[in-house]
Amino acid sequence: MNTPFLKMNGLANDFMVVDARAGGVRPAPEVIRQLADRTTGVGFDQFITLERSPSGADVFMRIDNADGGEVAACGNATRCVASLVMAETGKPHASIETRAGLLLGQRTSETISVDMGVPKFDWQSIPLAEEFHDTRAIELQIGPVDAPVLHSPAVVNVGNPHAVFFVDDVDAHQIERFGPLLENHPIFPERANISVAHVETPNRIRIRTWERGAGLTRACGTGACATLVSAARTGRSAREAVIVMPGGELTIRWDERDHIWMTGPTETEFAGTFDPETGAWQRAEEAAE
Numbered sequence: 001m002n003t004p005f006l007k008m009n010g011l012a013n014d015f016m017v018v019d020a021r022a023g024g025v026r027p028a029p030e031v032i033r034q035l036a037d038r039t040t041g042v043g044f045d046q047f048i049t050l051e052r053s054p055s056g057a058d059v060f061m062r063i064d065n066a067d068g069g070e071v072a073a074c075g076n077a078t079r080c081v082a083s084l085v086m087a088e089t090g091k092p093h094a095s096i097e098t099r100a101g102l103l104l105g106q107r108t109s110e111t112i113s114v115d116m117g118v119p120k121f122d123w124q125s126i127p128l129a130e131e132f133h134d135t136r137a138i139e140l141q142i143g144p145v146d147a148p149v150l151h152s153p154a155v156v157n158v159g160n161p162h163a164v165f166f167v168d169d170v171d172a173h174q175i176e177r178f179g180p181l182l183e184n185h186p187i188f189p190e191r192a193n194i195s196v197a198h199v200e201t202p203n204r205i206r207i208r209t210w211e212r213g214a215g216l217t218r219a220c221g222t223g224a225c226a227t228l229v230s231a232a233r234t235g236r237s238a239r240e241a242v243i244v245m246p247g248g249e250l251t252i253r254w255d256e257r258d259h260i261w262m263t264g265p266t267e268t269e270f271a272g273t274f275d276p277e278t279g280a281w282q283r284a285e286e287a288a289e
């Protein structure tokens, strides 16, 4: 049980972070699933491994969902990693390489801002299993054909695939029930993250997100980014808004260069050690007793 880790979160969307640059080891998928369990494991939404960047960025961030599947983007974790790198280097900025591309983070007073890159709207980039020329509202619905519960989502790739259903009340829908159905719908060959969004004002949107590979989370950074660009491109919101989630608020801005900026807090909860082979773990303070 000798591999150190940090337990961190961004608005209660939480992560187990391991530094492989310092000898840490990324466990096998079945051990990640075991560690993700909130009763016997550390409990988290994503497992984050920091590696040396082959492209000269400050760090390469590898992302595994709680189900053990590797994915290319994680907004809240990107802020947490940016915070760690800036503390390490003493610089007010950080470059983070991911499978979705190079992301730049910067400290802004008490929070962290990250340039999450440019959204992709074409159906092949989401990706979708069939051609849709207008991805602002695709033909997908849940419920009776003549009275669908949810329908016509906007879809976008912000480093990962998202579907956003615009509704009048995000708490009026059983996202725990329809989330898995939509996440695994055949229209999404790589599955998808599913959000319901209520545009309260052009600058304030409330969302709940069922995450691919993690389920219902308290916040989703890429979900917030996907929602903002989908609301703005359909004329429902401005290009900057506060996104309100059960775990807290993010400010998302879609700038004039088509880049999405995400700003919000990060938190380090505790340190610990674990065995990457067995999944045994303990908090640092327990080890000190």
Ligand SMILES: N[C@@H](CCC[C@H](N)C(=O)O)C(=O)O
Binding pocket: 013, 045, 046, 065, 071, 072, 073, 074, 075, 076, 077, 160, 161, 193, 211, 212, 213, 214, 217, 219, 220, 221, 222, 223
């Ligand atoms: N919680 C993350 C999203 C993590 C990955 C997502 N579940 C996926 O599978 O694409 C965020 O804050 O963006």
